[in-house]
Amino acid sequence: MRVLVIGRGGREHAIVWALSKSPKISKLFCAPGNGGIAGLAECVPITELQFEEISTFAKEQAIDLVMVAPDDPLAAGLVDHLESKGIEAFGPRANAAIIEGSKVFMKELLKKYSIPTAAYETFDAYEPALAYLRSQKAPIVIKADGLAAGKGVTVAQTMEEAEAALRDIMVDQVFGKSGASVVIEEFLTGQEMSLLAFVDGSTVRLMVPSQDHKPVFDNDKGPNTGGMGTYSPLPHIPESIVQEALVNIVQPTADAMVKEGRPFKGVLYAGLILTPNGVKTIEFNARFGDPETQVILPRLKTDLLDIFLAINNGTLAEQPIEWSEDAAVCVIVASGGYPGPYPKGLPITGLENVQDSLVFHAGTALENGQIVTNGGRVLGITGIGKDIVEARQKAYADADRIHFDGKHYRTDIAMKALK
Template identity: 70%
Template sequence: MRILVIGRGGREHTLVWALNKSDKVEQIYCAPGNAGIAQIAECVPIQENQFEKLSQFALDYAVDLVVVGPDDPLSEGIVDHMEDRGLPVFGPRANAAIIEGSKVFTKNLLKKYNIPTAAYETFTEYEPAAAYLQTQKAPIVIKADGLAAGKGVIVAATLEEADHALQEIMVQKVFGDAGNQVVIEEFMTGQEMSILAFVDGNTVRPMVPAQDHKPVYDGDKGPNTGGMGTYSPVPHIPQSVVDEAIRTILIPCAEAMVQEGRPFRGVLYAGLMLTEEGPKTIEFNARFGDPETQVVLSRLETDLVDIFLATVEGQLAQIDIQWSEEAAVCVVLASEGYPGPYPKGVPIHGLDEVQECAVFHAGTAMKDGGFVTNGGRVLGVVGKGADIAAARAAAYADAERIRFEGKHMRSDIAMKALM
């Protein structure tokens, strides 16, 4: 088989790595890819939003399956575009990817089908939103409706902070059209958990759960990022709670999308809060998470190609998906200054000194024959072991061996599982 993976980050490197393990795969292309991906696949200089060029490449090179990594092209209809040209694509069509592309759509869907989530109101203008805000209590959550590179959700500690966020989103348009509508949502407390599931419309096949660390500094301090590290399994969360979340949130959501004439096919990613009333939905994504993918696919034992093909063909119920009992921990190495402005082109040393971990490139490039930084999140170091402690020790040992000026990583990834 010839496979084209679309994207350029750590998620896509992990996907290419996992697909490459299949004996069914003859060639993997990645558009546009990154310097790490180029070590195991052929990178193609086509951007994620160049649908016509991507489709033509897939046709010219007789690609048997296209796998879409990022959220933007999914919401913009890349799957529709390619399927209309007869290409098999793993990922949801635009009318289903809206579950990530519009937070207003998703909140209204959850309300309509009685799927647990936080109380909320939606607004299209600043003045009514600001007036409503004064009737609420802090902390409170402000969400831009559309995609905002993972930065469109603000947890405001005071009503003044919340009003400032509303002004930025709705008046100053810091997220552009993504802020044409906002959701004002109650602040939920509890443990967060991510459950990703393969979905082919009616069939929901959950992956092993993972937990992300969003804030940039230890102790969950500082601004949110795309994710500073993950681990799987999540041993301090009982399986009964995971099962409840699947039963009350993921399966009803997939069924609701079918009822709405928007059958979801691909990866449905539920961000969940484990409240005193039970699991509640924070958000849905329409694709693999990053860096959740790095630990989840590290534990997958079934051929990923088989799962993708079954999903595309509506045969997911026929696949037996097996997972390793081993634990996996991913530690993200970030550039100095991230998630704010950061330098690029900083030489990376020590990759050849890594002893036992898989290292997934998120923001790297090649310069003068060596790897350099090319993003905020640079690398994800994934350790595996018999338990979280062993996997964590492996990840940090190899993370220390990798060096670049200004390297930043949290030192407490997966500690919640050991407390």
């Protein structure tokens, strides 16, 4: 088969890496790809939202399957567009991807079907939102309704911070149209867990659980990012909690989407928190998480293409899925200044010195034969080992072997599993 993956980050590098192991794939493309993906697939200079160019390329190259990985093209309807042209695509249609594209939709769906989540209110005007906010107490969570590259959520520790976040979103419109509406919700405390699932409408098959680290600095300090590292499995979270999440949250959400006439087919990501009152939903995403994918797919023993095809064919219930017992720890190496402004085009050295880890390129480019920085999160270094301790040691040893000006990373990834 000839397969095209849409996207350019660490998630897409991990997906391309997994698909490259499939004996069924004769040719692999990625649009637009990055400096690391270029070693596994032919990178095509078409961006994620160039729908006509993507469908034309797919027709010209006789592509058998287009795998749409990022949130923006899913929410904008790339899968619908490709299907309208007679091209097979993997990922939810726009009417299902709205579960990530609109936080207001997601919260109201959960409320309608009594699926556990934080208490909240939604607003589409600034003054009522501000009045409500002032009736609450900090800490409190402010969320822009639409997609904001993982940066539309503020966990405000003070009311001043909360009011500033609300003003940024609704008055200064720092996220554009994504901030036309907001969700203001209660702050929940507890361990967080990312639970991804393969879904073909009504059949839900959980992937191995993982835990992300959003704040930029050690001990969960500093502003939120797209994710500074992740690990799997979660030895400190019992299987009974995972099953509770499946029964009370993930399966009911898939069923609710079917009832709403929006069947979800693809990868459904549940961001969960383990509160004293049970597991609750923080968010849903309509695709593989980043960087969770960089620890989940290295543990997958089954051919990823077979799973994609089973979802598209509605036969996921019959598809065997096997996972490795190994542990995986991913450390994100980021640009100086991230998640604020950061430089690009800095040469990266030492990649050839990596010994024990998978290196997934998140924000890199290939310029005149030299890999250079091209994003805030530059590389994901994934160590694999018999347990978290071994995987962690490998990831950090290899992160130290790579150099570029201003690089930084958290030093405490996966420590929660060891405490």
